Amino acid sequence: MSGELDLSRDNTNSDEQIIKILEEKIKALQIEAESLRKELNYYKSELEKLLSPPLIEAVVLDVLNNNRVIVRSTSGPNLVVNLSNGIDISNIKPGSSVALNQRGSTIVEILPNREDPLVKSMEIVEKPSVKYSDIGGLEKQIQELREVVELPLKNPAIFKELGVQPPxxxxxxxxxxxxxxxxxxxxxxxxxxxxxxxxxSEFAQKFVGEGARIVREVFELAKKKAPSIVFIDEIDAIGAKRVDLGTSGEREIQRTLMQLLSELDGFQPLDNVKIIAATNRVDILDPALLRPGRFDRLIEIPLPDLKARKDILQIYIKKMKVRLDNFDIDKIARYTEGFSGADIRNICTEAGYIAIREGRREIYVDDFIKAINRVNENRKKEEYKSREEKYA
Ligand SMILES: Nc1ncnc2c1ncn2[C@@H]1O[C@H](COP(=O)(O)OP(=O)(O)OP(=O)(O)O)[C@@H](O)[C@H]1O
Known part of the structure; x- marks a missing residue:
């Protein structure tokens, strides 16, 4: 240590020096003792962890009044458990991950929430806000959906009375x-x-049985939140015809599809849960999905025709500040032949950006024409690129 004691000099000055040096030495030893105490505690707690029995992971289902909680343990049944000292009940919510002691009787730790694949693959909108009037064209399709989905949800009694089974x-x-x-x-x-x-496509999971579990839980949730509509996008990702079930990934997808079919079969037509699926590839779907009692009503949603394109344009233009003299909406609708509703919305946004870039506070018809040309150019480039890739 710095300042080794030198007791040979005997005067007041050196006494003071000795005291100072000793004080410094005490301080240094105290610091060392504190750090050794910390090290000791660390090793003690590591040892405790190594010797302690494993904990059981569980998910909180409900919080009861008397400092007790209902949990679903990963190892099996639902349990009513206590809290160990030091766990604050206000930090526990339904859905929290917790650790139970080995007997499964007490919550000993609140665990950080893991990303649940179910949550990741699902979006719930309790009160959606899209209205039929926000949709351009598709009048016939809206009419059909109203009859086969909306009406049975709103008024099942009429169907019961008439003995009609909606899809x-x-x-x-x-x-x-x-x-x-x-x-x-x-x-x-x-x-x-x-x-x-x-x-x-999000159902296809890494773990065996996980996709089927997600399907099951989605439907359980739909029943809890009823009346509800389950919208399954890209159903072809699990519902395509398959000849070769060689790989484990293929078998996992097949299991997920089987679970979906069994959920569909478990419903009654007048239950207050309805399922709407969507695909761009109806031609590759497994016929098992389209059998009566499953997805037995097919509704085609085509690219918008001239009138529908005009309707869609009108919906978006109404919300924008557009100079209307000389504005020929028919002309723009004609120029967008082959465009989808999403393309048309993109054109409106792009036209707005052109005006902003030019520092204007109004959007001109020319901005729309420029936007259409841009989308067309991008499409050509993409087509060219995909052809290049195909023949490379
Ligand atoms: N008929 C339409 N009327 C108004 N807006 C539309 C219409 N079709 C598409 N859009 C616009 O395009 C966006 C994308 O459309 P949407 O996601 O509903 O298409 P989709 O058919 O489900 O597409 P995908 O097959 O890619 O999932 C919508 O949010 C909306 O802004």
């Missing part, structure tokens, strides 16, 4: 960006239902 599942098919999701959301809004949006 359980509806399949919307057509090119991307044509408004399938919007339609399903609008039906949920207008029938005051919860909208549960799942993307089937």
């Amino acid at each position: 359980k599942g509806v399949l919307l098919f057509g090119p991307p960006g044509t408004g399938k999701t919007m339609l399903a959301k609008a039906v949920a809004t207008e029938s005051n239902s919860t909208f549960i949006h799942v993307v089937a």
Whole structure:
């Protein structure tokens, strides 16, 4: 240590020096003792962890009044458990992950929440806000959905009385960006239902049985939140015809599809849960999905025709500050032949950006034409690129 004692010098000055040096030495030893105490505690707690029995992971289902909690343990049954000292009940909510002691009788730790694959693959909108009037064109399709989904949800008694069974599942098919999701959301809004949006490609999970579990839990949730509409996007990801079930991934997808079919079969047509699925590839679907009692009503959602394109343009233009003299909406609708509703919305946004970039406070018809040309150019580039890739 610095300042080794030198007791040879005997005067007041050196006494003071000795005291100072000793004090410093005491301080240094105290610091060392403190750090050794910490080290000791660390090793003690490590030892305790190594010697302690494993804990049981559980999920909180409900919090009771008397400092007790209902949990579902990962090892099996639902349990009513106590809290160990030091755990604050106000930090425990339904859905929290907790650790139980080995006997499974007491919560000893609140665990950080893991990302649940169920939550990741699902979006719940309790009160969707899309209305039929937000959708351009598709009048016939809206009418049909109202009859087969909205009316049975709102007024099942009429169907019972007349002995009419509405379809359980509806399949919307057509090119991307044509408004399938919007339609399903609008039906949920207008029938005051919860909208549960799942993307089937997200069901394909890493762990065996996980996809099937997610399907089961989605339907359990739909029943809890009823009246509800389960919207399964990209159903072809699990519902395509399969000949070769060689790989474990393929078998996992097949198991997920089987679970979906069994959930569909378990419903009654007049239950207050309706299933709407969507695909861009109806041609590759497994016929098992389209059998009576499953997705037995197919509704085509095509690219918008001239009138529908005009309707869609009008919906978006109404919300924008557009100079209307000389504005020929028919002309713009004609120029957008082959465009989807999503493309048309993009054109409106792009036209707005062109005006902003030029420092204007109004959007001109020319901005729309420029935006259309840009989208067309991008499309050509993409087509060219995909052709290049195909023949490379
Ligand atoms: N008929 C339409 N009327 C008004 N807006 C539309 C219409 N179709 C599409 N859109 C616009 O395009 C966006 C994308 O549409 P949506 O997601 O409903 O298409 P989709 O058919 O479900 O597409 P995908 O097959 O890619 O999932 C919508 O949020 C909306 O802004």
